[in-house]
Amino acid sequence: MEKSSDGPGTPAGLDESVAAELVALRDSIDNIDAAVVHMLAERFKCTQRVGRLKADHDLPAADPARETRQIERLRQLAENAKLDPAFAEKLLNFIIAEVIRHHETIAGERLGREGARPE
Numbered sequence: 001m002e003k004s005s006d007g008p009g010t011p012a013g014l015d016e017s018v019a020a021e022l023v024a025l026r027d028s029i030d031n032i033d034a035a036v037v038h039m040l041a042e043r044f045k046c047t048q049r050v051g052r053l054k055a056d057h058d059l060p061a062a063d064p065a066r067e068t069r070q071i072e073r074l075r076q077l078a079e080n081a082k083l084d085p086a087f088a089e090k091l092l093n094f095i096i097a098e099v100i101r102h103h104e105t106i107a108g109e110r111l112g113r114e115g116a117r118p119e
């Protein structure tokens with residue numbers, strides 16, 4: 001049987017059909033990862049606008065009631081999609097924590113500019 005000895009990232013000595021399947025699966029993973037990055041970039045564009053809106057109107061960075069609804073909704077979506085709901089919740093919390101950090105930075109920058117402004 002033919003053995004694959006090269007190919008980027010495929011172990012030497014791997015059966016060719018196995019190597020081909022691995023490459024095909026990794027192609028799909030790369031496409032999915034690219035989609036995730038683009039989706040996240042779009043989400044952060046939205047949340048940066050939310051952050052500016054909140055800073056302009058003196059609203060708190062975090063909205064725990066909204067987060068509770070998002071987590072409930074995402075857990076349900078995950079369950080329907082056969083994805084571990086606990087993982088979905090952890091991922092959303094991770095993203096939201098970063099968003100809140102951005103909101104706080106924006107609010108801090110606004111405050112800094114106001115403080116520097118002559119009365």
Ligand SMILES: O=C(O)C(=O)C[C@]1(C(=O)O)C=C[C@@H](O)C=C1
Pocket residue numbers: 047050051061062063064066067070095096099100103
């Ligand atoms: O919807 C908001 O108020 C946001 O600031 C966005 C967002 C989110 O990333 O989804 C982030 C922080 C809030 O606690 C809730 C939700």
